Amino acid sequence: DGGITQSPKYLFRKEGQNVTLSCEQNLNHDAMYWYRQDPGQGLRLIYYSQIVNDFQKGDIAEGYSVSREKKESFPLTVTSAQKNPTAFYLCASSAPGTAVYGYTFGSGTRLTVV
Amino acid sequence: GESVGLHLPTLSVQEGDNSIINCAYSNSASDYFIWYKQESGKGPQFIIDIRSNMDKRQGQRVTVLLNKTVKHLSLQIAATQPGDSAVYFCAEFGGSQGNLIFGKGTKLSVKP
Secondary structure (H helix, E strand, O other): OOOEEEEOOEEEEOOOOOEEEEEEEOOOOOEEEEEEEOOOOOEEEEEEEEEOOEEEEOOOOOOEEEOOOEOOEOOEEEOOOOOOOOEEEEEEEEOOOOOOOOOEEOOOEEEEEO | OOOOOOOOOEEEEEOOOOEEEEEEOOOOOOOEEEEEEEOOOOOOEEEEEEEOOOOEEEOOOEEEEEEOOOOEEEEEEOOOOHHHOEEEEEEEEOOOOOOOEEOOOEEEEEEO
């Protein structure tokens, strides 16, 4: 079955560490997105990529970095510069330019600073 | 823009009642709208969509109404069940970059 997979489901980070969250999709979608969700709040866009080898900053990109070397993969690195990284991170993909505009979401990664 | 620390509005309904969740969208040029359901600890799931050339669309137990005059979208859930308890987000599409713009969300709690 086609879908989007995030791993790990839970991740713990020590102060000063960089951690990388994985996002893989086999939907053949060109576009991929990373969102941050804090408890009781909505979705905030971190980074997005419309095509391989290209990505754009979203609303809250500071302290994060991404790469898009393959169509299927869009990993997010939470760097030590992100001072408050504890949150629920959601990856999504879509097929812009088609009749289907909706995003397909992964099941999320919960990151906690210890 | 979104305010950090602003918590989601909450709607509490009795099991079996109908629920109405409202959303105000921002861009009068938006031509496609989606409702998502997010259960605790999971990613959002597509519920129903509607294009701007329609004012109503029905699915199984759900109806979306679109009022373009006042830029208002609503989701009606018939005979609400405990499994409907979740956060519901509306999203609009119509930006030049092709990104969906998400609303703040509403938390629906169903009392047995």
